[in-house]
Amino acid sequence: MSLLQLLFGNSIGKKLVMAGSGLLLLVFLLGHLLGNLQLFAGPEALNHYAHLLHSKPALVWAARLGLLVLFGVHIVTSILLTLENRAARPVAYHREDTLKASLAARTMIWSGLTVGAFLVYHLLHLTLRVTGPVHHMTAGGPDVYANLVASFQNPAIAGFYLLAQILLFFHLTHAFQSAFQTLGWNNRHYTPAVEKVGVAYALLICGGNCALVLSVLTGYVG
Ligand code: HEM
Secondary structure, eight states: OOHHHHHHSSHHHHHHHHHHHHHHHHHHHHHHHHHHGGGGGOHHHHHHHHHHHHTOHHHHHHHHHHHHHHHHHHHHHHHHHHHHHHHHSOSOOOOHHHHHSOHHHHTHHHHHHHHHHHHHHHIIIIISOOSSSOOOEETTEEOHHHHHHHHHTSHHHHHHHHHHHHHHHHHHHHHHHHHHHHTTOOOTTTHHHHHHHHHHHHHHHHHHHHHHHHHHHTTSOO
C-alpha cells in the first residue's frame, strides 16, 4: 500500500493529514504575523523585510509551493471528512455530545470555508495586487507599507479583514485542541491546558492581525 493510499484511503489517515497540515499552518500564521508587525516599525522596516523575502526567488517559490500543498490538503481532507460524516449520518439528530459541542466545533467547515474565501481575496489583493488600492511602488519593489495603509484606510476592506479574523479565531480555537486529540496527545490531565493554549494562540494571531488593521483604520499608523 502506498503512503498516499495509507493517508487518504481511510478516515483516520485523512484526519491525521488534516491535523498535521493544520498545525503547520498555525506555525505559518505566527511567522506571517511577526513579519507583518513590522508595520508598527515604519515604512523602511516593513518594506525592507518584504524586499528581503522577495530577493530570494527560489526560497519564496519553495515556501509558496509548500503553503499551497498545506492549504490544499487541509481544505480537501476537511471537505472529504465532512461529506463522509454526513453520509454516515444522513439524518441530523441531537445527542447530548452534539449539544455539548461548542459552536466553534459545530461550524468548523463553515468558518474554514469562509477563511478560505478570505484567503483567495487576500492573495488577489496583496500578493497578485489585482484588487484594491495597492499600486504604490518603491525602487526595490512594491511599497507594502503604503499598500497596506491605503487598503486599511478603506472601511469596507478593513471591515472584511476584521470579519475574517473573527471567524479565523473561532476556527483556530477548536482546531488547536482537535488536532491534539487526533494525534492522540490528549488526556483528562492535559486537555484543559491544551484548550487554554489554543484560545491564547488564536487570540494572539487574530488579535495581532486585528491590531494591524485597526491601527491604520483609526489613523494611529498612516
Ligand atoms: C491583517 C492581517 C494580514 C495582513 C496585514 C497580511 C499581509 C500580507 C501581505 C502584505 C502579503 C504579501 C506579501 C508580499 O508579497 O510581500 C501577504 C501574503 C499572504 N498572506 Fe497575509 N496578511 C494577513 C492575514 C493573513 C491570514 C489570516 C492568512 C491565512 C489564513 C494569510 C495568508 C497569506 C498568504 C498565504 C500569503 C501569500 C504569501 C506569498 O505570496 O508568498 N494572511 N499577507
